[in-house]
Amino acid sequence: MSENILSLKNITKIYQAKNGETKALDNINLDVKKGEFVSIIGPSGCGKSTLLSIIAGLEERNTGEVYLDGEEIEGISSEIGYMLQKDGLLEWRTIYKNVILGLEIRGIKTKENEEYVNNLLKKYHLYEFKDKYPTQLSGGMRQRAALIRTLAIKPKILLLDEAFSALDYQTRIMVTKDVYSILRQEGITALIVTHDISESISLSDRVVVLSRRPAKIKNIHEIKFDMENRTPINCRERPEFSKYFDLLWKELDING
């Protein structure tokens, strides 16, 4: 047994509607190792986000099991962090009040946890902005605040659902780099859904390609760069990058 932090077994999802049923996910099996970054890409509307929602416990699955650290989970787990497309910061709360929202909701706003949050804020250069309101911060800082809000509950794995796609291109590249280094430093496993091929290559150790609806796993690619201190920015200059890009592009083929 390898140390899989997350295992998906035979996940199937069928949506019921008045005019019939739609199969969104068809028998998905996937293992994610501790500390690994895995991206999921696929044609739009194929059910990538549904898969994340199921893992997060926000949507129910029809069949299959989700294992976290070897234990089967049902519903919303306190050990899974979830980041959405928009930062979802509450504009009537200060940054500090925003980042402790998860602690507050879960009823674990202890001194120890608050100290942990304060350390994260200091470490990632938001401490001096903790009494500001979200509208006073740049897009990149807001995304970092949203990340700290998620990290505050000390998740074992972080799910990112198109988490950067609402940002403009430059901010997005910088935020991706920030998030990458923060998650690596904190040793957090990440499962990333994106429609952006370059983003998936630049961030991950493996890329999972899904087929069109009903989504099946078409292929899983290991992404390896022959370099030290890889970051989401410097790996883009490597020749392997375009090789991977071509490969994934062909696999995502609109005919396919």
Add this chain to the structure above:
Amino acid sequence: MDNKNISEDRKKYLRKIRINKITVLITQIFVLIAFIILWEVLAEAKVINSFITSSPSRILDTFMNIKSNNLMMHLWVTAYETIIGFLAGTILGIIIAIIIWWSEFLSKVLEPFLVVLNSLPKTALGPIIIIWVGAGTPAIIVMAIAISLIVTVLDISNGFVNTDKEKIKMAKSFNATKWQLLTKIVIPSNISTFINTLKVNIGLSLVGVITGEFLVSKAGLGYLIVYGGQVFQLDLVMTSVIILGILAAIMYQSVVILEKIILREKK
């Protein structure tokens, strides 16, 4: 921007805005004064019949005799009924909206009833209300509630339903309970909905109270207007209408001030 070194262009721009604002204000005052003078002159010259139209000087006289015709008492009755009706209608409306938000089933069941009740002219309920609660202050307050309640429920429910889905999802990912969703996300997201509802309700409550006073006919500005009309004392009617206008303006302004306080606290 720094106040010390404002550019010439900016000064010009600021001055332009100020001049524009003053011009509008002066014109408004001028229109008002011109109207009053014209009214007085035409009445004096007997071009219009001041028995039917009253005149500014006669209104002023009525105003001066405020003690003898008990104006203050009637004003107080109307103000008091409006405030009670406004508070009750708003609070009750918010509570019902929360219940509807809470239960999707209930919201679906109630929808057609609310739509019909909303388009029903509530004044038609007047006689029923009087028979049920008696011809007095309670009937007038119930009338004010009847007029503002359904609109409150519909507006606030609508605001609640349209709360940012991403924020709800974010809170749910932390395993938020329904109560936490309501208090931490839905209600704070809808502060501006609440303020708009208050603004609409203050007007509607006044409509309800005046209609109620027309029907109940015991006291209040609405009663004075009806009474003045019946005995053909247009001075009294006009004075009451003007006082009513001032009362409405004061009540609306208090909501605006409340809004400013709330928004300042948020910043």
